[in-house]
Every structure is written in structure tokens, then in C-alpha cells.
Amino acid sequence: MKKLMTLLLMAFVCVGLHAQSKTDLPNVTIKNMDGKDVNIATLNNNGKPIVLTFWATWCGPCIKEHNALNDVYEDWQNETGVKIYAVSIDDSRSTAKVKPVVEGKGWEFEILLDVNSDLKRAMNVSNPPHTFLFDGNGKLVYQHTGYIEGSEEELYEEILKYAKKK
Amino acid sequence: MRKHILTTIALALGLGLTASAQSFLENSQVNGSFQTDAQYYMRDNGIDINDLYGKKMGINGFGKVNYTNGNFTAGMRFEAFLPEMNGFRQELNGVGLANFFASYDNGFIGMTVGDIYDQFGCGFVFRTYEEWSLGMDNALRGARVVLRPTQGVTLKGVYGRQRFFWYPYLERDMGAEEYRGIVRGVDAEWDLNQSIPAMNDTKFKMSVGGSFVSKKQEDMSLFYYIPENVGAAAGRIRLGYGNWAFSTEYAYKINDPSAINNFIYKEGRAILSSLSYSQKGFGAVLQVKRIDNMSFKSMYTGKQNDLDINFIPPINYTHTHSLPSMYTYSTQPNGEMAAQLQVNYTIPKGTALGGKYGTKLAFNFSQVNDIIRDSVIDHGNMVINKPGTLGYSSPFFGVSDHRFFRDINFEVDKKISQKWHLTAQYINLYYDIETIEGHAGAPVVQANIGFLDVTYKLNRKQSLRLELQGLWEKEVHAGYEYEESEKKDYQKRGDWAFALLEYTITPHWSFSIADKWNYGNPVEEYRDHYFTGTVSYTHEATRIMLTAGRQSEGVVCVGGVCRTVPASSGVMLTVSTAF
Numbered sequence: 001m002k003k004l005m006t007l008l009l010m011a012f013v014c015v016g017l018h019a020q021s022k023t024d025l026p027n028v029t030i031k032n033m034d035g036k037d038v039n040i041a042t043l044n045n046n047g048k049p050i051v052l053t054f055w056a057t058w059c060g061p062c063i064k065e066h067n068a069l070n071d072v073y074e075d076w077q078n079e080t081g082v083k084i085y086a087v088s089i090d091d092s093r094s095t096a097k098v099k100p101v102v103e104g105k106g107w108e109f110e111i112l113l114d115v116n117s118d119l120k121r122a123m124n125v126s127n128p129p130h131t132f133l134f135d136g137n138g139k140l141v142y143q144h145t146g147y148i149e150g151s152e153e154e155l156y157e158e159i160l161k162y163a164k165k166k
Numbered sequence: 167m168r169k170h171i172l173t174t175i176a177l178a179l180g181l182g183l184t185a186s187a188q189s190f191l192e193n194s195q196v197n198g199s200f201q202t203d204a205q206y207y208m209r210d211n212g213i214d215i216n217d218l219y220g221k222k223m224g225i226n227g228f229g230k231v232n233y234t235n236g237n238f239t240a241g242m243r244f245e246a247f248l249p250e251m252n253g254f255r256q257e258l259n260g261v262g263l264a265n266f267f268a269s270y271d272n273g274f275i276g277m278t279v280g281d282i283y284d285q286f287g288c289g290f291v292f293r294t295y296e297e298w299s300l301g302m303d304n305a306l307r308g309a310r311v312v313l314r315p316t317q318g319v320t321l322k323g324v325y326g327r328q329r330f331f332w333y334p335y336l337e338r339d340m341g342a343e344e345y346r347g348i349v350r351g352v353d354a355e356w357d358l359n360q361s362i363p364a365m366n367d368t369k370f371k372m373s374v375g376g377s378f379v380s381k382k383q384e385d386m387s388l389f390y391y392i393p394e395n396v397g398a399a400a401g402r403i404r405l406g407y408g409n410w411a412f413s414t415e416y417a418y419k420i421n422d423p424s425a426i427n428n429f430i431y432k433e434g435r436a437i438l439s440s441l442s443y444s445q446k447g448f449g450a451v452l453q454v455k456r457i458d459n460m461s462f463k464s465m466y467t468g469k470q471n472d473l474d475i476n477f478i479p480p481i482n483y484t485h486t487h488s489l490p491s492m493y494t495y496s497t498q499p500n501g502e503m504a505a506q507l508q509v510n511y512t513i514p515k516g517t518a519l520g521g522k523y524g525t526k527l528a529f530n531f532s533q534v535n536d537i538i539r540d541s542v543i544d545h546g547n548m549v550i551n552k553p554g555t556l557g558y559s560s561p562f563f564g565v566s567d568h569r570f571f572r573d574i575n576f577e578v579d580k581k582i583s584q585k586w587h588l589t590a591q592y593i594n595l596y597y598d599i600e601t602i603e604g605h606a607g608a609p610v611v612q613a614n615i616g617f618l619d620v621t622y623k624l625n626r627k628q629s630l631r632l633e634l635q636g637l638w639e640k641e642v643h644a645g646y647e648y649e650e651s652e653k654k655d656y657q658k659r660g661d662w663a664f665a666l667l668e669y670t671i672t673p674h675w676s677f678s679i680a681d682k683w684n685y686g687n688p689v690e691e692y693r694d695h696y697f698t699g700t701v702s703y704t705h706e707a708t709r710i711m712l713t714a715g716r717q718s719e720g721v722v723c724v725g726g727v728c729r730t731v732p733a734s735s736g737v738m739l740t741v742s743t744a745f
Contacts, residue, residue: 024195027237027271035357035373035404039273058484067579071523091295092288093479096413096440097508100449104510105526116285117295122239124199124230124744126298130707143707143744148670149587149621149629 023138025050026122030087030114033099038112040119047136048081049162051155053109054120054130055086057094057101062129065147070107076156080163084109089120089128131155135162190235198231199707201298201742205251210735213694213716224251228264228298242266247301252734254301257331264329265296265305276312281305282324286353286377289477290417290436291398291462294328304474305329306349318361318373322353328464328473347383347464349475371406381464381475390429390554392466396422398434398476414439417476419462423554425469426461427500430557434459436478449510453481458537458560461499481506482532482573485593487617488682489635489664492718493597495534495571503565506532526579533572536601538564572596589619599655608655612640617664628671633680635664642688653689658718660693661686676702682718707744712737 027041043050053069055062066086076082086109088098095115102111114120123132126145133142133155142158144151204225207218225248232241243265250258267280283305285293296303308326315321327335327346335346355375359365365372378399385392400417419434435458442451462476478497481504485491509529513520539558541550549555575593582588597611617635624630638661648656663685668678682696698715716735 026234027239034359034406035371036360037357058486060486063579067526067581071581091479092285092293092438092477093481094484095288096411096442096453097451099411100442100444100451100508101510102449103444103446104449104512104528106447106512106524116283118283121283122232124197124232126199126201126742126744130744144673144704145707145709145742145744146702146704148672148676148704149623149631150626150670150672153626154673 024140025134025138026119028119028122030112030119033102033111033113041138043085044138045081045083045136048083049136049159050134050138051082051084051159052123052132052134053084053086054089054114054123054125054128056088056090056128057097058090059128061147063105064149065129065131065152066107066109067105068147068149068152070105070109072152072156073108076159080159082159082163085112086110087112087114087119089114089117089125091115091117133158133162193235195234196231197234197745198229199742199744200227200229201740202227203251203738203740205734205738206736207252207734208736210716213696213718213733213735215733215735221249221252224249224254226251226254226258226298226301237272238268238270240266240268250301255331257333258301260332262332264303271312274314276310276314278310278312279308281307281329282310282326284310284322284324285477286322286351286379287375287400287402287415288438288479290415290438290460291377291379291400291419291476292324292349292351292353293475293477295477302471303329304471307335308349316361318357318359320353320355323351325350328475330465330473345384345386345465345467346473347381349379349381349464351377351379353377369408371404371411373404374402376401379462379475381462383464383466387466390423392423393421396420396462398462409443409445411442411444412440417460419460422462422466424461424463424466426463427459427557428551429553430459430551430555432459432557434462435562436460438479438481447512447514450508452507453505455479455481455502455504456537456562457497457499457502457504459500459557480504482534482571483508483530483575487591487619487633487635488666488680489637489662490575490591490593490595490615490617492637492658492662493595493599493602493611493613495573495597496602498534498536498570498601501537501539501560502534502570503537504532504534506530521580521582523581526577528577528579530573530575534570536566536568536570538566568598568601569596570598570601585623587621587623590617592616605655609642611642611659614638626672628669631666631668631670633664633666633668635662637662637664639686646688648689653692656687656689656692658684658687660684660688674703674705676700676704684718709740709742711740714738 025041025043029037029039032038090098129147130145135141141162206223209215227246228243230243245264246261247258265281267278269278283294294304294306306324306326306328310324313321327348330346357373359371380395380397382395385394398419400415402415404413415438417436421431421433423429423431438455440453457478460478463473464475465473478499480495480497482495511527513525515524519525537560539560541548542556542559544555550558573595575591577591579589593615595613599605599608599611615637619633621629621631642659664682666680670676678700680698684694687693696716696718698713700713702711714737718733
């Protein structure tokens, strides 16, 4: 009986220990283009990697990066199941332009609006573009600032690494 | 028996504690970022930098650390300006803990104490934010409560005093000159789609919101009666139906005499409306804005951007290339009527004009004029904009003939093949330099600007990028003999040419050389070259960038990141990292 109790207690403690799985996705709520609240910590892609890229309508390199990503996004999705969230840090100067720009350029990513820079601050983004890669468990595995022609290839190599691991 | 029970309890407690300590540690997350920008200045008679005034170096640096554990977050930012780089406000000179906060948010209630960044609606009555590249920080030091009583409803309350460079926050430490008021505000937002189940997935979207903000300031003026409580209110609505979206916000502020509005006792008004239509491959947005006497500061003697409580968004197109961004519009809080239209269209892949990859087109028109100001009767006298009076009256829909700014631009972005990518833009600009930059008597800038940005991929890792830009200004005072005192107003006037060649190796290296040449300056001795060389190294979230040469005022984008820089000559080093 005592042993059983001890075992039970220990089992309980162990379960308690393992129930907490750590995610690096911050507990910050921003909006999507329909005005719906999205808590970043709850983003999940069924165990497949997630990419968060910070951009703005006024940021030239960001537009270049997104055009480049958009060209390969379908292939990447088919190969790895990766999901890209493009977080716009446009403030009230240009929030109204985000949707027309995204649609006008034909981007396929999920767009999130960080109007008050809450997520930008929580993730320590200084200058856009800044790209983060999370594995299927929400663990931050790679990040990169700036965009130079072809740097999406490096991102893809990283995605491949984590798409295989489940 | 008892011993066994005790052992079990002790064991369980011990394990439990270790477990909770361990889970506490497991849930703890620390992240942060660092950046240092250092500039070494050199004399350069060629561009009139004859004296450094004892300042050989400027260093701006910050370090920021955040700690998160579940619903709890705390953070701090340490800043050092030793001394500040040229072009930044001298009051920044100093070092210290500029920002700290602690917050708890469980989704239902969120509390923050310390330095707060937040905004209500578009910011017409309240917005605190931080922009490192501008040395701008108007954080509210105090407390904030956020309540989300039900899905789709958010209530906020803020209370505190704003950051003003390094001046102490406590009243008793401040002289009359730096006196700051207390800012308090409440905001409510109701998103019908999230709160009414039947509307969750409808095509029709709607949300409404409202805010009230007041400042309490002490009247220190010898000449005027300064109101000690100034309130401002705003209401907003956002509607959407399918591909259409409409939003508008209106704000009203009671009389608030200040150094910015010339101490008039007039109420302030602002409205911003946007209408947009978007579908895959096409997007258009039309915006109109009216601002009338809407400067709102927690110190009535404040100048420039000092202690702004609110934010008036400029709606014109933001250029990022060197020459197009040379004349950037800034909001006139005392009054402006603005409109802008932007259209984005992608010619589909596989069509004659679209080619293999599609062709992206963008058009933007934006214009800003002054509002109309009519005289008013104050104490039996007809007055207009006279300090200590009601100021003026202004018809709501009236647009003055005085144009501040106009920008008409057209852009083509085309990926031609795997190897070639081209972006080209034409801009027609009208810029009232007298109003926007305060150069009294300077003639208006009217210019045609064009650029071509071509990228050629040498192979998977290496590429070359060439930028060619030109700015052709309508002749200003041709053949005129300038007085010495007048010349300073012509520093960056006339025609410009710019070329940049960048060589990049992914994922780390970027090398570039650029020359910016004011070949058509009306003052002959100002026809200068601004030659620069830049090397940058990026490793994941770490960047090191070294630039040498002359820099004229403007925005520079190299290696994929943009920043604003003041005129100087010398060497600049930027190191930044995030973890």
C-alpha cells in the first residue's frame, strides 16, 4: 500500500514534469487580416515547421524576400508541409495598405498584423526583414535578419532538416 | 509505519519541489537583442564639414533582455549614447536603464507596470512607441490594465508619465522647463464577428471602438491661462464585406494651447477614412485624412516630437531608395488635408505581358494640402491665428490652395528569368520645403525621379545588384547670385545622380560601393560626390556592417536592411544581434 502510494506519487510528479512541453512561440495576441485575434503561442502546423517573417509595406528588401518566397512556397509546402506566416509591422500609417499590397502581389502566405509592434518587441526584431523558423514542436531553431538574393535557399535547407524530424 | 509515511511525504515534497523548480526553469525563457552603431567623424572640407566641434565619435547602443515564464513577462532595455551620433537629439546623451516592465496576462486580464507601449485605434489620441533609428521613445511609465471579459471585447486603461529623454520622472526633480503632465486613457473595442457566434464566419465584418484620453498638466505660463486638464476622445468603425473593407476614425480634442499651435484656444479635430478592395492579383486602397490643430503633448511647451501623446499617421507612399527618399513628407499636426490612392496589380503568369513569373505593377498618388483658416471674432476683434485667442475657424471640407506635397509614382517589378530580376520606378514629386523642413523663403522642390534596380544571379550563392537613380529638379533660381546666408538652404537642391553596385554571397556577405552626386546644385560649390563603400556580414541574427565614406542625409538600404542616416563623413560600424 505504502509502496503503491509512493509509486503513485512519483508517477504523478513525473507526469507533472513531462506535461510541460516548451514552446518558443511567444504568448502575444495580434490580429489576422480579418481582424480576428491570433495568439502566437497557439500556432501549430500539425508537427510541421512554421516560418514567421517580419515585414512592412515600406520595406523594399522585405518585398523582395516575400516575392522570392512566394515563387517557391507551393513547392516548399508540397515537400515539407511548412507554413509561412508573414507578420506585417506596418503601423497606422500603412495598415490599410497591407491587404491590397498582399493581394495585389498575389502572396499566398498567412498574413498577421502587428500594428502595435507587440510581437516585434517580444521577438526582439530590430530591423525588418527578420525571419524565424520553428520546428514542429514550436522550438525556435533558426533565425536570420536582412535579405540578400538567394538567402531563401539557406532557409529551405534549414526547413528540410526539421521537416524530416518528427 | 509513521517513519515510512514521513519518508514518503518527504520524498514526495522533495520531488515535488524539484519538479516545480524544474518545470519553473523549463518554462523560463530569456531572449534579447543588442545593437551598437558607432560613427567616427572626419573633417571633410569638400562637403563643408570644417569643424567637428570636438566630437570625433558618436556611439548609440542598446541591450534588451526579456524574461518570460508562462503568463509572466518582464523586460528591460539599457541604452548608451556616448555621445549620441550626429543627427540625433543632444538630450539623448547619457547612459542608463531606459525601459523596464513586468506584466502578467492570462487572456482574461492583463496587467503591466513599468514602461508601456500601446496605441488606441490609429493613434489619433494615444500612441506610445519606440523607434531606435530615429532616437524616438515616448513610452508611458505607469500602469496598464487590459480586460477581455468575453470573446471579441477588449477594454484597456493606461495611466502614467511619458519618457522625455533622460529627464527624471519625479515632479519635484524637474524645473519648469521640463514639466510633464500625467496621461491617462481608456479604450474599448468590440469585434462583432468574434463575439456573436452567428457572425463568426460571415462575409460581413464589423468592429467598433472608442477611446478617451486626458492629460493633467500644471499651468506654469506667465502669459496665458493653460487648461490643467485637456481631454481628447475618438471613435472608430471597421466594416468589411467580401473583398471590400472600410474603416474610419474620428477624433476631437478640447482647446489645448501650446507652443506648437501658437497658443490658440481652439479645439482640435482629426479624421482618417480608408476604403479598399482586394482580390488575388489586384488590390486598391483609397484614403482621405483631415487634421486640424491636433498636436497633443504631455508638456505644452514641447517642440518637434517631444512628449507626443498621439500620433498622426502620414498616409503617403514611403520610399526606400536613396534619391526617392530624399524628400520625405512629415505630418503637419496644425492642419492638413490629405488623400492617397494606391493600386497593386499582378499581370498573371503565362500571359504575354506576365511572362513566366508574372509582372507586378504598383501605382500611387498622394497629395497633401493645407486646411482653410478663416478669421474668428474673439473679444469683439477679428483675429486669425493670434496667440491667446480662439485662433481661427476652418470649414470641414475646405481645401486650401497651399499644396504641401504631392507624389505620383508608378512601379514595375519583374522577374525576367531565373537569373535576372528588375525593378523600376518613376516618381513625380512636389515638396514644399519651406513648410516641411522650415527653410523660410526656399522655393518649392518639383522633381522627376527614376530608378532602376537590376539583380543578376551569377549562381546559386552569388549575385550582383546594380541601382541607377536620377533626380531631376525643375530649375531653381538659375543664374542667381546667392548670398552666403542663403546658401545653406540649397545644400541638397538641384539634380542628383546615384549609382550602387552590390555583390552578395549568401548567406553571409555583402560588398557594395555607391556614389551619390549632386551634379546640378544651383550653388556651384555644392556639386559634391558622396562616395561610400560598405561591407556587411550576417550570420543568422547577427549583423556586422562597416561603411566608409561620405553620407548625405537620407535613407540607405544595403544588404537588405534600411536605416535613416544624417550627413557625415567618416567610418561607421553597426553590430547587432538577437537571441
